[in-house]
Amino acid sequence: MLTFLALTSVALLGIVPEQSQAIVIYTGWERHALVGSDIRLSCSFFSWRWTSEDVTFSWTYRPDGSRDAISIFHYTGGAAYVDNKGPFRDRLEFVGNPGRRDGSILLKNLELSDNGTFTCDAKNPPDIVGRPSSVRLLVFEKVPIQAGVITGAIIGVVLGLLVLIVVIYYLMRFLVARRVFSLSVSKHGKKKKEGSQQRQGPVPPADPSKIKV
Amino acid sequence: MNFAVIRRRWRRIRLEGGRSRLTPANWSTVIMLVLLAAIFVLHIACIIILLTATIDNAWWIFTAGNMPTDIWARWIFVNNSWHSVDFPQTYPQSYLQAVQASSVLACIFSIIGIFVFVAQLFTLAKGQRFLISGVFQFFACLCIMIAASIYTDQFHTDEKSLGSYGHCFILAWIAFALTFLSSVIYFVLRKKTAE
Numbered sequence: 001m002l003t004f005l006a007l008t009s010v011a012l013l014g015i016v017p018e019q020s021q022a023i024v025i026y027t028g029w030e031r032h033a034l035v036g037s038d039i040r041l042s043c044s045f046f047s048w049r050w051t052s053e054d055v056t057f058s059w060t061y062r063p064d065g066s067r068d069a070i071s072i073f074h075y076t077g078g079a080a081y082v083d084n085k086g087p088f089r090d091r092l093e094f095v096g097n098p099g100r101r102d103g104s105i106l107l108k109n110l111e112l113s114d115n116g117t118f119t120c121d122a123k124n125p126p127d128i129v130g131r132p133s134s135v136r137l138l139v140f141e142k143v144p145i146q147a148g149v150i151t152g153a154i155i156g157v158v159l160g161l162l163v164l165i166v167v168i169y170y171l172m173r174f175l176v177a178r179r180v181f182s183l184s185v186s187k188h189g190k191k192k193k194e195g196s197q198q199r200q201g202p203v204p205p206a207d208p209s210k211i212k213v
Numbered sequence: 214m215n216f217a218v219i220r221r222r223w224r225r226i227r228l229e230g231g232r233s234r235l236t237p238a239n240w241s242t243v244i245m246l247v248l249l250a251a252i253f254v255l256h257i258a259c260i261i262i263l264l265t266a267t268i269d270n271a272w273w274i275f276t277a278g279n280m281p282t283d284i285w286a287r288w289i290f291v292n293n294s295w296h297s298v299d300f301p302q303t304y305p306q307s308y309l310q311a312v313q314a315s316s317v318l319a320c321i322f323s324i325i326g327i328f329v330f331v332a333q334l335f336t337l338a339k340g341q342r343f344l345i346s347g348v349f350q351f352f353a354c355l356c357i358m359i360a361a362s363i364y365t366d367q368f369h370t371d372e373k374s375l376g377s378y379g380h381c382f383i384l385a386w387i388a389f390a391l392t393f394l395s396s397v398i399y400f401v402l403r404k405k406t407a408e
Contacts, residue, residue, distance in 0.1 A: 145306050154314035159321070 023047045023130035027120050030136045032144075033110050040095060041135055042104040043120035047127045053078070056123045057096065057103030061088070063116040073105055087113070110139050219246070245405065249334075252402070255395050256330065256350070260323045262388040263357060267316040270297075271379035273369050281379055283368065284312050308367045312360045316385070319356035323392065326350050330399070337404045347399030354392035361385040 024046040033039045043057065059073035072083040073092060080094040091109055096102040103122055107114065114137060121132035222242050272283035281288050286297040300309070326349030333343050364382065369375075 144302075145310070147306075148310070150307055150310035151314040151317070154311065155317055155321075158318055 023122065023124055023127045025120060025122050025130055025133040027118075027133040027135040030138065032138050032140065035110060035112060035139055035141050037110055038106060038108045039110060039137070040104055040106050041118055041120075041137070042102070043096070043122065043133070044101050044103065045122040045124065045130070047101075047124045049124055049127045051099060051101055052125050054125045055098050055101075057098065058121050059103075059105055060119045060121070061086075061116055062119070063087075063113070066116075069117075069119065075103060107137075112139055112141070115139050252395075252398060253330075255391065255398070256323070256327050259350070259353070259388060259391045259395055260320070260327060262384050262391065263316070263320045263323050263353065266357070266381045266384040266388055267320050269381050272364060272382040272385075273376055274379040275376040277375065283379075283381075284309065284316065284364070305367055308363055312364050312368075315356040315360035315363070319353045319360065319388070319392075322349050322353035322356060326353065334404075339405065340403055342401070342403055343399040347396045350392050350396035350399060354389055354396055357385055357392065358389045361389060 025043065026045065027041065027043045031039060031041065041059075043059070054077070055075075057073070057075040058071060060069040061072045062069040070086055072086055072088050073094065074081045075094065075096075075098060078098075082092045082094060083089055088107065091107060093106040093108065094104075095106045096104040101122075101124075103120060117134050117136050119132045119134045122130070219242055222239060267284075270283060270285050270288060271281040274281045278290060280290070282300075287300060288295050288297055290296075326346050329349055330343060330346040333346055337343065361382070364385075
């Protein structure tokens with residue numbers, strides 16, 4: 001029985017990679033950056049196969065409003081080839097680790113004309129069927145406020161204050177009832193204090209002060 | 214409210230014969246119940262109006278293309294179906310989020326207020342006022358006033374010929390008036406038991 005199970009699991013392990021050989025590539029969805037700063041565009045992949053030595057990464061760039069994409073980076077055969085003629089010459093650096101399935105690049109000294117879509121395509125032979133993934137780069141002169149941050153902050157602060165006020169109110173009432181503070185908030189304060197020794201009040205019978213008296 | 218007394222009253226009215234007789238003694242009970250129902254309905258109406266004004270995206274409507282917009286998204290009619298699009302970058306982001314936040318807070322305060330009112334109905338001592346419910350409605354009034362004021366002042370100020378204010382904007386100002394009225398009623402009303 002056990003050997004049968006072992007054999008089926010080994011067989012399945014052999015079958016499954018054959019069927020789902022698609023490689024899955026992960027990049028970010030959208031990146032925001034300031035003019036003049038550096039940004040790291042990450043790209044990694046998931047594959048059923050072990051990382052082979054012939055793994056390749058390639059990045060292409062399509063400016064906003066343009067239809068053509070140009071190739072700006074290629075890694076193959078253990079060597080990285082960066083753009084030396086296009087818009088990113090001397091500004092592109094490979095900071096990935098292909099052995100760990102990381103094909104990230106670093107863009108330095110961003111300009112406003114760098115707005116566009118960067119597409120990463122990775123291949124891990126024999127796992128080559130996959131869909132390239134794109135990340136959109138937005139370069140700003142001033143980083144805008146993210147949608148919903150102020151809204152959430154205002155709502156959170158107001159509700160938090162409300163809860164805090166309610167908690168403090170009930171805490172004060174509880175502490176006054178327990179006679180931790182002797183607070184005389186009403187004009188009957190003095191009379192209240194005098195009669196407090198004999199009054200039962202909302203105090204549990206195991207109150208040490210009562211036992212003393 | 215002493216519901217046991219009210220129940221006994223109604224049973225007595227029914228047992229008194231074919232036609233129920235509304236004597237001056239029963240009159241006060243009926244009036245109190247009608248008043249209670251009216252206040253409750255007013256509060257529910259406030260909540261519904263606030264929710265509509267917050268959720269439905271129609272504070273401003275552009276006449277070109279009948280395009281409703283604000284405060285969460287803009288709607289355009291393309292290829293026989295409605296699509297929601299983002300706001301242009303010219304919108305003042307911080308004011309937009311302030312309007313969103315205050316209208317949401319107004320809804321929250323009003324909804325909490327109805328539950329507090331029902332709770333106070335059962336727990337308040339005789340002769341006391343519904344202060345906390347009134348406070349919640351007052352905060353709702355304040356918040357929706359803030360939202361509507363910021364919107365009136367900051368948005369579409371130089372586009373007056375391109376469109377008109379939509380139904381959500383009008384509902385927001387109506388909600389301001391109704392919540393104010395409701396909070397005043399709560400501040401003035403005293404709890405009486407049915408004698």
